[in-house]
Amino acid sequence: MSQYQFILRRLLQGILVIWGVVTLVFLLRYMTPGNPVDFVAPLDAGQETRDQVAADLGLDQPVYVQYFDYLFGLIQGDMGYSFIRSQPASSIIFARLPATIELALAATIVAIIFSIPLGVISATRRHEPADYAATSFSLVGISTPNFWLGIMLILLVSVGLGILPTSRRPIGFVPAMEMFIFQLEIQGIRTWIAHMILPAVTLGTYFTAMIVRLTRSGMLDELGKSYVLATRAKGVPETLVRYKHVLRNTMIPIITVLGLQLGTLIGGAVITEFVFNWPGLGTLIINAIDVRDWPIIQGSLIVIGVGFVIINIAVDALYAKLNPKVSYE
Amino acid sequence: MISDRVKQSLKREFSRSVMAKIGLVLVLVVLLTAIFAPFIAPHDPTQQGLEESNIPPAGVTYTTEEFQMVDGERQTVETETRGSLDHPFGTDALGRDLFSRVLFGARTSLLVGLGGTAVAVGTGVGVGLVAGYFGGRVDDGLMRFADIMLAFPALVLALALVGFFRGSDYQAIAIPDPFVRAGLVDGMPESFVFPLGLTVVVGIVNWVWFARISRGEALSIRQEEYVKAAKSLGASDWTILRQHVLPNSLTPIIVLATIQVAAIILLESSLSFLGFSGTTLSWGFDIAQGRDYLGTSWWIASIPGLAIVVTVVGINLLGDWLRDALDPGLEGEHGGGM
Amino acid sequence: MPSIPDSRANTEGGCEMIQKPLLRVRDLETRFFTEEGQVNAVEKLTLDIHDGEVFGIVGESGSGKSVTARSVLGLLESPGRVTGGELWYRDETFADTVRADHPDAVDGDYVDLESLPSNVRRTLRGTHFSMIFQDPMSSLNPSIPVGEQIAEAVEAQRRARANPRSVASRTQGYGLSQYLMSTVMGSRKYVKSESLERAVELLELVGIPDAPLRAKEYPHEYSGGMLQRAMIAQALAGEPKVLIADEPTTALDVTIQAQILDLLTELQEETGMTILLITHNLGVVARMCDRVGVMYAGEIVERGTLADVFDDPVHPYTQGLLGSIPDLEGIGARLQPIPGNVPSLLDHEMGGRCYFADRCPKAMEECLEHPPEFDVDGSSHHATRCYLAETTYSEARALDADYFGSAEPLEDAADEPVEPARSDGGNTEEDSR
Numbered sequence A: 001m002s003q004y005q006f007i008l009r010r011l012l013q014g015i016l017v018i019w020g021v022v023t024l025v026f027l028l029r030y031m032t033p034g035n036p037v038d039f040v041a042p043l044d045a046g047q048e049t050r051d052q053v054a055a056d057l058g059l060d061q062p063v064y065v066q067y068f069d070y071l072f073g074l075i076q077g078d079m080g081y082s083f084i085r086s087q088p089a090s091s092i093i094f095a096r097l098p099a100t101i102e103l104a105l106a107a108t109i110v111a112i113i114f115s116i117p118l119g120v121i122s123a124t125r126r127h128e129p130a131d132y133a134a135t136s137f138s139l140v141g142i143s144t145p146n147f148w149l150g151i152m153l154i155l156l157v158s159v160g161l162g163i164l165p166t167s168r169r170p171i172g173f174v175p176a177m178e179m180f181i182f183q184l185e186i187q188g189i190r191t192w193i194a195h196m197i198l199p200a201v202t203l204g205t206y207f208t209a210m211i212v213r214l215t216r217s218g219m220l221d222e223l224g225k226s227y228v229l230a231t232r233a234k235g236v237p238e239t240l241v242r243y244k245h246v247l248r249n250t251m252i253p254i255i256t257v258l259g260l261q262l263g264t265l266i267g268g269a270v271i272t273e274f275v276f277n278w279p280g281l282g283t284l285i286i287n288a289i290d291v292r293d294w295p296i297i298q299g300s301l302i303v304i305g306v307g308f309v310i311i312n313i314a315v316d317a318l319y320a321k322l323n324p325k326v327s328y329e
Numbered sequence B: 001m002i003s004d005r006v007k008q009s010l011k012r013e014f015s016r017s018v019m020a021k022i023g024l025v026l027v028l029v030v031l032l033t034a035i036f037a038p039f040i041a042p043h044d045p046t047q048q049g050l051e052e053s054n055i056p057p058a059g060v061t062y063t064t065e066e067f068q069m070v071d072g073e074r075q076t077v078e079t080e081t082r083g084s085l086d087h088p089f090g091t092d093a094l095g096r097d098l099f100s101r102v103l104f105g106a107r108t109s110l111l112v113g114l115g116g117t118a119v120a121v122g123t124g125v126g127v128g129l130v131a132g133y134f135g136g137r138v139d140d141g142l143m144r145f146a147d148i149m150l151a152f153p154a155l156v157l158a159l160a161l162v163g164f165f166r167g168s169d170y171q172a173i174a175i176p177d178p179f180v181r182a183g184l185v186d187g188m189p190e191s192f193v194f195p196l197g198l199t200v201v202v203g204i205v206n207w208v209w210f211a212r213i214s215r216g217e218a219l220s221i222r223q224e225e226y227v228k229a230a231k232s233l234g235a236s237d238w239t240i241l242r243q244h245v246l247p248n249s250l251t252p253i254i255v256l257a258t259i260q261v262a263a264i265i266l267l268e269s270s271l272s273f274l275g276f277s278g279t280t281l282s283w284g285f286d287i288a289q290g291r292d293y294l295g296t297s298w299w300i301a302s303i304p305g306l307a308i309v310v311t312v313v314g315i316n317l318l319g320d321w322l323r324d325a326l327d328p329g330l331e332g333e334h335g336g337g338m
Numbered sequence C: 001m002p003s004i005p006d007s008r009a010n011t012e013g014g015c016e017m018i019q020k021p022l023l024r025v026r027d028l029e030t031r032f033f034t035e036e037g038q039v040n041a042v043e044k045l046t047l048d049i050h051d052g053e054v055f056g057i058v059g060e061s062g063s064g065k066s067v068t069a070r071s072v073l074g075l076l077e078s079p080g081r082v083t084g085g086e087l088w089y090r091d092e093t094f095a096d097t098v099r100a101d102h103p104d105a106v107d108g109d110y111v112d113l114e115s116l117p118s119n120v121r122r123t124l125r126g127t128h129f130s131m132i133f134q135d136p137m138s139s140l141n142p143s144i145p146v147g148e149q150i151a152e153a154v155e156a157q158r159r160a161r162a163n164p165r166s167v168a169s170r171t172q173g174y175g176l177s178q179y180l181m182s183t184v185m186g187s188r189k190y191v192k193s194e195s196l197e198r199a200v201e202l203l204e205l206v207g208i209p210d211a212p213l214r215a216k217e218y219p220h221e222y223s224g225g226m227l228q229r230a231m232i233a234q235a236l237a238g239e240p241k242v243l244i245a246d247e248p249t250t251a252l253d254v255t256i257q258a259q260i261l262d263l264l265t266e267l268q269e270e271t272g273m274t275i276l277l278i279t280h281n282l283g284v285v286a287r288m289c290d291r292v293g294v295m296y297a298g299e300i301v302e303r304g305t306l307a308d309v310f311d312d313p314v315h316p317y318t319q320g321l322l323g324s325i326p327d328l329e330g331i332g333a334r335l336q337p338i339p340g341n342v343p344s345l346l347d348h349e350m351g352g353r354c355y356f357a358d359r360c361p362k363a364m365e366e367c368l369e370h371p372p373e374f375d376v377d378g379s380s381h382h383a384t385r386c387y388l389a390e391t392t393y394s395e396a397r398a399l400d401a402d403y404f405g406s407a408e409p410l411e412d413a414a415d416e417p418v419e420p421a422r423s424d425g426g427n428t429e430e431d432s433r
């Protein structure tokens, strides 16, 4: 099977999963007790007004009609209207998406920059102080709830030291870059970075810790294999032995694990956003769940599900590329 | 069901690993704390007292500055509060004793952690074994469903699911405290609020990991000679599953379950922090309370968080010990906490 | 007693070397500091290896053969360490190069590798010493094309030769920053295209058809025999003076084994390199080696020319190994199982006696003291660590059969297959740990 066929097949599978996601989310809504009309209609509304509200929301139709309506709407990018704010759910959701993506990416970058060197040091200096430091850090890192870590960072850095802002994101990455490119104004980027640091560290710590652990144990396994000895025996510099050979082979299985842990990243982003008042998808979902704004909940869950599926297809393709034994079956 | 060889390697790993010993001690401490909280706690964790609010932990002195109008002039009045051993960890904004709350919070965390894991094991292992053992369509169907579940972050799915129980009788149930009932202690809450809905939800969102593991095990055990032999002797599928497949896939399931307890405790604290748990006696909930007083009373948010870290570190250390001793090869194959 | 093919024995006689040995190993000691205790994997090992010869090391599994090989290459990892002894390597140019920086390590043409820092030691790997391993499948990186892996060896050698005067790590150094740069810029890659071309030539040299194509394939696309050839190509890339072959044929089919041995002989004749051949297989020794050392419990217990050891073995262990092998020429000739187990090599269990005494049918009172190495009749190389070299066995001084715990050897032998029998199959290094 060629690489393209492989990706195509994974795409088709992905579409099936996405359809499953949509269906599940839809079911979830209809199984959850609580009539949305109660929230939308005024408290003193009579039956007539309530019926009218239900009809406006399309809730008077049989469930299967609503399901297919929703499905067809979705294909055209229509996720219905927010119950609370009379705006299309899709535009509300997509307005929030960049903030979340920026946060998740920044955290990922933080995680990769710190974790891989730490993991390598830990594995290659096994049982030395550096290893103990890295292992302890990673143990505490995977054991710390990130909302609490965020609050502690706010307490120490913002409240205590009085540096770095604690909340809201006054400017997005794209506007900040535009400001820089078109007006040669650096202020936007500086504001963006200042606001990004604490949330990115909060979200990135767990992943840093997790990847350190994975890298360490994977690399120790890998270092015990006999090709390492053979590579050293032929005179290859140690740097290359460690990075080109051992680390690379260590990362191959780790990449798949990271794909699976993407959900954890998104979940972490949701609560990090809440802690830092970050105007992203996370705060949107939490508020929507609080007021049972189902179109928003549904839409957000679907967007997250789609993101997960797409990234995992990319991960699989990368895995297949790095691991010559997978012949795209 | 645990063979001597397994016991041996557990013992060997334990005696050689300092970390395993630390883990065991931490977990035992938290466990005993949770069980005997009413005996240890100096105060009723729910008892409020406004005149006792925001007292710092023992040994910490805390100064607040207030502006007051004295004789038409604006003056700064400094009030100094000193923490005492009466409230070792201080009190929160409503004057509740934080130390007592931390002790009782251990109950919530452990009960939800263990209960949620039990739910996850129950559903996940069942589904996984059936899928792996029967293979074919059943396997395909169940595993595609698992794929769909995986596409939802545990926290987000849990948030969406707690709606099921919101306002219902099952969101939280009150379990009478046996020690208070028996009259062994007084001045402690009569009953303990167990967030049942939350427990079920955190279990359900984590079943996939168990399904994946036990499916893999079932797939490989199915091929074993003794299973084929049992089958040819006319054993029913159900018997084979129960007598051969389940016992033999136990090792990785136990290791995963240990790690999952830690992950679920983190998840529980997140949901409590967001106010979706249905109980107000939880470390996550206290952190949320303390968040509003960061500028003045730092201890309210800090101390319960430390309790979470200590507990989860302990459990993770136990998990590492089991994994190193039993080596089921499940690096990273588990749900994260957040 | 089987006899040695004449042709070999004759060359032996002629080679009674006046020449100085290429490698002089003196009292080499390698230990592993494990949780169970100190493992004396190599114990006071003394050897001379001459230019252009094939020196064989035989012994049961776990006797320390592979650890010896790794000690010579300086490739031990924690918890293992060479704790004593000297490793003199004769190379005039190399001696000149290191003389300035490490005068103590140099004696005439000889350099004591053990007293060199590890970065200097590393420059010898690939270019002066190289190694091939038992299991070709796991000895090549599964995710890099075979050709590129060979090219790496070529490149390592090319870089070392380009700057022979400075042996410091700078020469062959390739830092992390360079590696990171290379992933961005192709021109900074460690492996240059000339090296890749040379790799293809090497693959052709070891008899791989379609070498240009196969160079691009990954290890899992090769058969075992092909892969072993590729590994030999890789080991030859640096034009080493000494090739250490650690059970190069054990993992292969019998027919392929013969091909690989022929290839090694052929290559040795062409390049004149010295081979240290480690094996379980006495047939391989008889076929390939000029001289041989028998290893037991980390020691060389008997060494000498092929004729010395095969025709006039003195040590009861050697005699036991040779046992009743019908035909030494046949490649299937394996070590003869001897009742009892290889000792654990744990320092606190070894004691001060002859390590073989508990399995030795001729153990005597004097054997309770550890025997030194004695010269034996035969060629000037023949030596053994056994009192029988000096005294003859006498019932009067014999130890009781159950001196070392009652009937222990027999029971053990019945309990589990005796070590050498087990190692017939694909016994890897992991097994012996």
Ligand SMILES: Nc1ncnc2c1ncn2[C@@H]1O[C@H](COP(=O)(O)OP(=O)(O)OP(=O)(O)O)[C@@H](O)[C@H]1O
Residues within 6 Å of the ligand: C032, C034, C039, C041, C059, C060, C061, C062, C063, C064, C065, C066, C067, C068, C079, C080, C344, C345, C423, C427, C428, C429, C431, C432, C433
């Ligand atoms: N990494 C290690 N850690 C601890 N001990 C080791 C290690 N490597 C080797 N040893 C010890 O060194 C001894 C010799 O091992 P070695 O691999 O040299 O045996 P061998 O003669 O090559 O056996 P085989 O024929 O099975 O390859 C073993 O008994 C083992 O206990």
Ligand code: SF4
Residues within 6 Å of the ligand: C315, C316, C317, C354, C355, C356, C357, C358, C360, C361, C362, C363, C364, C367, C371, C385, C386, C387, C388
């Ligand atoms: S020294 Fe003694 S015990 Fe050792 S091999 Fe020789 S005769 Fe046997």
Ligand SMILES: [Mg+2]
Residues within 6 Å of the ligand: C065, C066, C067, C246, C428, C429
């Ligand atoms: Mg070996």
